[in-house]
Amino acid sequence: MIDKGTKLYSIVHEKCPRCQEGNLFATAPYNVLHFSEMNKACAHCGVRFGDEPSYFFGAMYVSYAFQVMIMVATYLVLRLTTNPEAWVYIVVSLTATVATIPFSFRLSRSVWINLFVSYQPEGSK
Template identity: 35%
Template sequence: MLNKGSKLNSILTGSCPKCHEESMYLDKNPYHIFSIFKMHDTCSHCGTHYKIEPSFFFGAMYVSYELGIAFSVAAFIISYVFFKSDLKTSFLSIGLTLLLFMPIIMRLSRNIWINIFIHFDKDWKTKI
């Protein structure tokens, strides 16, 4: 499931979507806020350009919105249904969840967005 070649591997690890050999990001830790968006320009293994066009990652905002909704629904269900908290506390848990997971949501949205357009190529070494 998380083997090289699967989209899920590239999305969760932030690795190059074409070869899965290296991280796209200069700093793998998304909680280093000042370097959260700093990426390599190209993959040092297969030469894939990560910024396909100017402002390419603006499209990741749409994915980020959907991920935010998914995290919010999960936080609400966990808080309201499982812990039986009141409505006010449940909505507070949504806000805290979004605040705590914001760096992860930002990275995941970029990873998902680039994986929509660039696909794994098992023969990338022969095409260099």
């Protein structure tokens, strides 16, 4: 498993990067209408998430990288298994891309905030 205290733990579990206890997001990722709702601050340590305007603008670049990885993986799987006609590649990769938007969105924001906020265990201040 992933050890607490690592950035990977915070990213994968969508936890506060500072204390790794509070949740970054207010809802579950499969809540399709509200998957993007973030908590304003950590319920455990109080660190504010994305306090500045447009803080998560850079997460779009991370999300773009995830989406490209999904499209390349889709292409490779199709190419190496059935090698279908071109329109099948387009339909399947677009479907995979749209279906993974909630996870990509949340993961990219989690990666982005972890680039700038470091883990500080309780009592280490």
